[in-house]
Amino acid sequence: MTPDASSYLIISAILFTLGTVGVLVRRDPLIIFMCIELMLNSVNLTFVAFSHYLSSADGLIFVFMIMTVAAAEVVVGLALIVSIFRTREDIDVDQLDEMHG
């Protein structure tokens, strides 16, 4: 079966949903973080696919930017996780409820 634009989109959707569900059900912040990376990558795939099928480099530029942002995000996010772990000795996200209304 020859892949076309919609195949890529569907793969992207599957990966995105997996990432989403992971973010929502897991409690380890590291895994949640990785799930977020998964979601970002699924979006990247969409961009690349559209870029290809629309013969436009704009999508690639977007991917490039997303990668940069993701890298920055990972740096800060991991630093946060490390620092929270240090102060709380415990990084179960369900215990981080200071924002309780």
Added chain:
Amino acid sequence: MLTLGIAPVPGMANELGFPPLLTILLFLPATAGLLLLLLPSRPRPEGGYSWFPVKCLAQTAALATFGLSVYFLVEFHLGNLGRSSHWAIQFPEHGTWLPSLGISYFLGVDGLNVWLVPLCTGVMAVAIFAACLMINRRAKAFLALMLIAETGMLGVFLSWNLFLFYVFWELMLVPAYFLVGVWGEGRRIQATTKFVIYTIFGSFIMLVAIFYLYATTPGHNLDFPALLAHPPSTSAQTWLFLAFLLALGIKAALFPFHSWAPDTYVEAPVPATVLIASVMGKTATFAIVRFALPLFPHAANQFSGLLSILAILGILYGATMALVQIDIKRVLAYSSISHMNLILLGIFALNQQGLDGSILQMVNHGVIMAGLFIMVAIVYARSGTRRLDEMSGLAKAFPVMGGFLLLLFLAAMDLPGLGSFAGEFTILVGVFLSNAWFATIAALVTILAAWYMVRWFQGIVHGPVGEQAPEPTADASDEAWTVYEFPVRRQRLTKDLRWIEMAMIVPLAAVVIWLGVIPKPFTDRTAPTVAAVAGVLRSGAHGSGSAAGTVALQPKRMKLVVQVDNGVDSSQPSQQMPCIWLPNLAKTKPSLPGRLTKRITTRLTHQMTHGSCQ
């Protein structure tokens, strides 16, 4: 030649010109405000801070802004450019900002804002002077916020793009919030919260209306001329107009949306009160004339009666309330509400006299209220109280202060011969022409105004020279409090009006007298534009809702002329109106007299050489 509104005009793009004087005028205060924050605050050896450099910079910036705004007043092209109905945007500065969203950077001067801009800068210069005198706690931040607010208000006055207007509209709110919330008195938090919630509530509804306009205007252009060329359908106008009026009416203290005003005016520190009461309120009344009326002429005609009734209720309500207040600042707050409603009443008359008078009265009211609120602080520094029942006979010890108080009191009660009478009378003439009963009832306020103002004035300076008020119990442990601040003060002033205090009041008093003795130079500048607005409104009244406003422009820095067929100028054939081009003469001419002569010749030649734009 293109008609704005169909598409962004290529020639208009990025025509800021050099030097972009309006842009400089607009951002000078905010830039100075941000620079202030960079200045170091030097601690004094005996405690507290020396704010001298900070205050010098702030005052210089405020005065420079005022000077620059006067330049536009002097250079403003008078007369009606040979036509009875036109709407010329002078000194236009147009740049693309977000063209895909119809958002441009579009500044300009016309008859509506030509006086309000100097009012804003002038009153702000006085207010900043007052702040330098009266505020010592965190003075740097205070002055910076004042200056940023000034940019916000100038932006509202100068913007010709609806979105740009909204940005500045919100920008001026933020500093006001902090000015009241941090430096205010007593119940400042309640007051400022009420103020902000009220204002933001209205603003958001206006934002929705702006979005709607963006979505429905052909070409998605939020520039004023484009919007004017494509008025919304009459049914849409109804709710758009009401959405605008809610936001603007709240800010202008239209009855019954006024209840934020007295608390805010009273709890704010005096310079901030001047800012909010004198200038910020005018942004709302101005924006009604600039945007709400011409863009929705049909709805304006539809609702003018209802809104007039609200305004009349507000006039009488504010006056009656002022009659029974004990706090001298609160009396002024209610009197301000009463007068603002009178201005609104003039606007809702929707005719030349009502609008002319309203703009005149906006300036008058701004100047008078600034003077009165500053006088409150000056009186407080000497009496040690703000309660009418605790002070008496101050004129004996402070005759000069009594004299200035007298002048401002007379101006506030609309004494014929002073500025506010010219405004009020013109307003009421306009209202009378549109509805005789409204004017007759609204004129009753002169009786109440005389009553509450004379009670206020006599309560302060007249009566037996009794014992002074008891020392306030609050202690002045903080060195930074000044004698002008309520309720804590260090000692009571015993000298009559000082020179430094006179420097604030005298310019205001001079303006009040000038506008009363000869207001013609004022209306000369406003009248042509107001005639155009009135023309749009008249055409809106006749059902179609289409004002047929067109705009003509030239790629280079030229005057922008919006042509309005007001259907009244019968001497001119209304179908084919030749456009009038005027180069920006300010740029090409070195001296004023030379400019004057050349201006006339240029005007004539341009009229002759340029043809029709339609």
Added chain:
Amino acid sequence: MSSVWFILLLPLFGFLVLSVGSPLPKRAVAVLGPGVVGVAFTAAIVMFFWDYGRHGVTRDAVAYTWIVSGHFVVNFGALIDPLATVMCLIVTGVGFLILLYSVGYMSEDVDFRRFFCYMDLFVFAMLVLVLSDSYLFLLVGWAGVGLTSYLLIGFWYERPAAVAAARQALVVNVIGDWGMMVALFILFLHFHTLQYVPIFKHVPAVLGYDGSTVRIVTLLLLVGAVAKSAQLPLHVWLPNAMEGPTPVSALIHAATMVTAGVYLIARSYPLFHSAPFTQSVVIIIGTCGAFFAATCALANNDIKRVLAYSTMSQIAYMFVGVGAASYASGIFHLTTHAYFKACLFMGAGAVMHALHDNVDIRRMGGLKATMPVTFWCFLIATMAISGVPLLSGFFSKDEIVGSVYLQAQHVGWLWIIWIMLALTAGLTALYMFRLLFMVFLGQERDPELALHAHDPPLVMRLPMMILAVLAVIGGYLAFPGAPNWIGNWLRHSFERFSPVAPAEPATQWASVIIVILTVALGIFAAYRIYYQRRPAPEQVGATAPAIYRLFLNRWYVDGLYDRAVVRPIIVLGLFLSTVVERFVINGLVEGSAAALRDSSRDMRRVQSGYVRNYALSILLGAVLVVGYYVFRR
């Protein structure tokens, strides 16, 4: 022409110099203050003779355009005609004499400069009022004199009574200003201008299509006139205004400002002439006011207030005069009244000066011996105001009563008016001679008080004497049978726009004789009661206690106004501020705020604080968005 601006600007100049000239020595103030008015008077005389040769020339001089807003155009200009000239002469002439008198009267006051500052401003405002060529600047001057009246009533601001009186005067006057303003709006609506001349020219045209307009306009103008001239029902401020310094009472509250209402009606005669209904109202107000004020004066024991009520009564005569379309006689009475009433006030001021500011006539008496000059001046002026034959008041009052008598031949109800006027003439003689007898004749009731009583210094004596002389000869301006030149001259003003200008009535001998008889009766009664019997203060009211109390309490009008108007408004304000503002206006806001708060209390439970819950809700939103696109078609 420039002399007009000279006249107008001189007092203004004096005011400006005095208002900023705090270092000026007292002597300079004493020269400058009256001096500018004196020079203005000279200029006015020059202007008068300049014009007098050319009969009734009317000139309209525009100084500048005040405002232009669409077709609302107002110029600042001066209209010079006989009426304006006469008023100008009275204002500057009498004003100069009174200012001169003030130099002596106020010499002990610490606020000497401020007094002359206000007085010069008053003269300026009054000149604007009488010289203006448009209703708008009439209103400007109108409010200006109201302002200066307020300032001068409250001149001694340490006295609570003065402060209250000033406030009352201001507010009542502003009621009049309101009426004027609305009248101006209507005039503008129909005439598209506020200048006198075009309006008067087009009165017949407007009458042609709308008769009620002129009636409403004149009634509203009458509101202004009534408030300014202290006529019924807006008279309450005038007696209280006597709290001000006596020269103020003489100039503002007797000679000039309070007569502005008469001037207004005379000036607007083409309008009033076209509104017979309003004219009737003017006559009735005038007659009732004359009688009412006379009765109040009869019972009052304050020397200045008696004079104030007599002022009100005399102005009421002028109202009747202008109301009966006998404009020249109204203005004539205005002129003579300025002389003798100013003289009376000066006399009263001299008495007060001598008696340490005591105003209660029950403690006076026998001052004739110690203050002869004052007594003779006072006597002459009293005789003049009472209408003793051959003095000025006789002629002017007689003209008014005579014109009513004449018209009563045709209009029946005017007989009642005429009878009341004649009766009031008698009452006038009664209360004025009562005053004279109680103050100057008989014996001292309070010897201690009058210990140092003496005639005032020359600077006060001289103006008094000049005015006394004028009070004698002023009437011969219109001596019956003689040329009656003031009437002839003023007629130029009153014939210009109206072809049906009233003919000056020939002397009505029947009326004259009856008035003379009542006056004689009044004087005789005063002589019997207050000179021969000289009752104790308590006995006066005992003969007719109810009526006496009614008169003493000014027919209870003041109290009625306080209860029916002032207090309800204050109560309304308190109600609004305590109930409406707090519970309705704020209640709406705070109610909605409270509703939000309550609903947010429930909504808050949604905020568990767990980020994953929030993320789930975001997902829910995403699913909804996708669902929308899926099910859209």
Added chain:
Amino acid sequence: MPVLAIIVFWISTVLAVLGGIGVVASPAPVYSAVSLILTLANLAILYLLLNAQFIAAAQVLIYAGAVMVLFLFVITLLGVRDYRLFGDRQPLQRYGAMLLGALLLAGIIYFVSKSGTGLTGVHSSYNAFQAHKGNVQAFGHELFNGFLLPFEITPFLLVVAMIGAVALGKSTQGSRG
């Protein structure tokens, strides 16, 4: 499309999805990390199939190289801990997430399959793939012409992130004394 490419496509797809499932379902973070690397690598292959060579290379270098190394480093730093697969405190959260996830996926797939070629317009054809042999040059041209300013700003972003990370690490130490 060559048959070989189709085969590669399907293998990469399956591996990528399996890796995704591994990320979500692994009991310990280290397994998740390895699974994520698998997914990222296979996505790089898909990028190559889509003629995006530069992005593919960047994907391997940045993600599989830098980012995942950082992850593994942090995992080792924090030590291995044992968590239950699913959160046990909020059962609603768990089932709700799975239900909504399924709905989302179903919705998207329905939407995409229904739209067909409409999503990518006229260019949605295999020919587009053939048209460009390599697009690194085009990409570079685009990046340095049209998007120069954003590109120049990205270093600031990275610097800020770096400073943030350093500050976070520092403050923690400070607070602990």
